[in-house]
Amino acid sequence: MSNRTTMYRFAIGYFLWCMLAAGLHPGQASAETxxxxxxxxxxxxxxxxxxxxxxxxxxxxxxxxxxxxxxxxxxxxxxxxxxxxxxxxxxxxxxxxxxxxxxxxxxxxxxxxxxxxxxxxxxxxxxxxxxxxxxxxxxxxxxxxxxxxxxxxxxxxxxxxxxxxxxxxxxxxxxxxxxxxxxxxxxxxxxxxxxxxxxxxxxxxxxxxxxxxxxxxxxxxxxxxxxxxxxxxxxxxxxxxxxxxxxxSLTVDFQFNPLTQPSAEELQVRQLWESVKLSNDPLQLLLFLRAHPDSAYASEARELMQVLLAKEMQPASDTTSPETPKTERVSPRDNEREMIEHARQEGTAEAYEAYLATYPDGAFAELARLELTTIVNNQQRTDPDADERPPEPPVAGEQTAPSAGNSALPDTVAFNAPLGMGDPQLATRSISELIRGSPRFAPIDGLPEAVWKDKTCAACHQWEQANLCEQARTYISDDAPAAAKQHPYGGAFKDALRLWAEKGCP
The missing domain is CATH 3.40.50.1460 (Rossmann fold)
Structure with a gap:
């Protein structure tokens, strides 16, 4: 069964389950005096x-x-x-x-x-x-x-x-x-x-x-x-x-300190998790983590995902001839497995960024982005200076992403590597991926959404590595006219382009 078919069946089942759970939602009891x-x-x-x-x-x-x-x-x-x-x-x-x-x-x-x-x-x-x-x-x-x-x-x-x-x-x-x-x-x-x-x-x-x-x-x-x-x-x-x-002569149960009853939403997530856990299906685990990244079961889901991933990493039985040189037995697929396994063991943003830079459309790219997003979010929550850093002033007339909280800039930015800056939607993707995506903000102030919403950036710009590098160089100087213009991906992306250009657009 293909991954597309599995995702479709899971989505339908999840939708029906949620509808059933909503129908069985118990009323909230009033507080007892x-x-x-x-x-x-x-x-x-x-x-x-x-x-x-x-x-x-x-x-x-x-x-x-x-x-x-x-x-x-x-x-x-x-x-x-x-x-x-x-x-x-x-x-x-x-x-x-x-x-x-x-x-x-x-x-x-x-x-x-x-x-x-x-x-x-x-x-x-x-x-x-x-x-x-x-x-x-x-x-x-x-x-x-x-x-x-x-x-x-x-x-x-x-x-x-x-x-x-x-x-x-x-x-x-x-x-x-x-x-x-x-x-x-x-x-x-x-x-x-x-x-x-x-x-x-x-x-x-x-x-x-x-x-x-x-x-x-x-x-x-x-x-x-x-x-x-x-x-x-x-x-x-x-x-x-x-x-x-x-x-x-009591007619009801009474406890001085009753156990806290879970909410209907918590019960729904718990029952869903029990179903997903029994499936041992990495795809269902991935969808569960995407839908409930901060649930009480997220840690257990990640551990199970690691176990299943480790099994997936095990090479298939070697049927090649013993005389075949070892270097000839290594396939690109094996290299990708080794790289994601290394990232899994390291558990660092750099390791997952390296995998995504090498395999932006790889078999484990979705998992790598999910893990990278989690790492970035955790770093932002645990950064002791995050709440004390003053926000960077936006360029006049430019909208900024409301969730952008990562003000720390990386040393370098590469065309095919995750940015590692901005909010998780930017930080986990590379420039090469983003220029094929859709704008997040209006390229021109007051432009109707029908003109730019859900359109690809490539439809408006000849964004390729060479000419994008030319544009990025115009951001190096804050006095340059281009630096004052708003960007459809926001100020964090413009900062990334400037860093990329300063290093020669690698």
Missing amino acids: RLALVVGNSAYSTVTPLDNPVNDAERMADALRKTGFDVTLVLDTNQNDLILAISRFGSRLRAAGADATGLFYYAGHGVQSFGTNFLLPVDIELQDAADLSLVGVPAQAVLRQMFSARNRTNIVILDACRNNPFTSVPDLGDNGLAEMKAPRGTFLAYSTAPGEVAVDGDTGNSPFTQALASHLQTPGLPIETLFKTVRNDVLKATGNIQTPWDTS
Whole structure:
């Protein structure tokens, strides 16, 4: 099958694939609203103060902000302020809409009474168990606020099962917290199992919060897997005496730090690359690199191209007679293979320019130009002085190529060698190629495009090496009239002609 037929089939297949991909383009999801209320109570005035809840709350607030939560942080709060904070949190959650995610985190003293859990503000005073609902804040109040928002996902995290501060109060002898029923769409997490006591910790954070905060930003970790990891860490840190607990009624998948979803365009390029890679077809690789030179797969495509090219470079089995002198067995095709193989191994602009100067229409000319373009672009991007060089002033009335960024001039320019200057469209081609091409700008200011667009320069000029050299010599002096005239290939080409003429038009 000819290269022309292969290119045609590939182009048709690529077009149809793109049309199909466009039809399957998924809609862009709207950004998710994440709201969190984080509470830490340490400085209790009438019961045993705690060392770590404020530290725990601050660490959790920081970790949640890094995963996209809008965090309200409340520290060492009294009953009125805690109730007000929960109420405002519910209002914000209701206003955020059904797709919002709400999270409530509490670190501090918490107790249960008759199966009901209470969060204790720092100003709590309790003499009788019957007064607990009057001086504490029922955890169920948080769930009611969340449920009223009718939003999709809610998370409640309670690191509140430290020692019972009311052991002397009758009817408050139960340890830990009671397990609560999770309304639909809610994930409930406790620092320890129901009825058990959690460790406050001696490292500045509780073992539970330390483990949770350290894993919260792990990319792509489902919430169920996250808390299973936290459970194992806490068991290890506490010698198996504390077992974090959770219960869930979530109806959707949730990740604190979801993996970045590729765009439709990225998916399209990836699927195309998978197809091209399996083909092992240098032509398809070449077309892929031409269409997506800066994609994430360009490097791999080039490596595969090098492998396939190396196989192509291997000489066919020698069927000549042993008596035939070796010099007679070498064909022009073998010389071309050796030259492109040398350029491939060297990987330099000079090596590819040498190949193109010798074989401007060779079998590997397209590949050589592609590699040379890549080298030129990379040199321009990594040149530390590129952004600081002032642009060369254009000749009056002359248009310049908008992408011309290579202001460094080569030492010499040859008629059949790539220019090595200007933008990649000029730098990778020789004078002999360009004079057979089409103008890039109007030869005369104001000339209608219909007169010059897509026409060959040879139709307007007798451009051959000898008479072109005569014209190029007129550019050597900046005072010459020709130097002030615009050129259909732009100022960079005129600079190349001047350098060529200065060296005697080699």
